[in-house]
Amino acid sequence: MLPPPYRIKVVEPIPFLSAGERREALAAAGYNPFNLRADQITIDLLSDTKGDLMKNVGIGQSEWKGMKFWERTSFLVDPQGIIRRVYEKVNPEGHEQILLGDIRGLKAA
Numbered sequence: 001m002l003p004p005p006y007r008i009k010v011v012e013p014i015p016f017l018s019a020g021e022r023r024e025a026l027a028a029a030g031y032n033p034f035n036l037r038a039d040q041i042t043i044d045l046l047s048d049t050k051g052d053l054m055k056n057v058g059i060g061q062s063e064w065k066g067m068k069f070w071e072r073t074s075f076l077v078d079p080q081g082i083i084r085r086v087y088e089k090v091n092p093e094g095h096e097q098i099l100l101g102d103i104r105g106l107k108a109a
Contacts, residue, residue: 016042016079057086076102 017025017040029035048054051061054070061068072092076085076099085102087095 059088074099078106
């Protein structure tokens with residue numbers, strides 16, 4: 001079940017390039033991401049230091065040898081800042097393909 005839509009607060013403007021602009025920038029950089037300027041790259045990293053988001057979407061902490069921790073979790077957030085999908089206990093290997101498929105699905109909807 002998908003969680004209710006939560007808004008994500010952006011603390012500074014983040015440039016969003018269109019797919020065409022990203023392709024052009026990558027081609028101009030010789031398909032080497034290290035040659036891109038900072039304003040041509042968007043990496044959204046969000047921190048949930050108090051665990052409020054995780055609790056609100058119903059994800060609890062796991063415990064191992066008396067230590068509590070959060071499982072690796074990813075969120076698919078649309079350009080309006082609404083969480084569209086939550087991925088719990090993520091295996092990083094191949095996860096990008098799952099994300100890309102779900103992003104394509106959102107774009108098609």
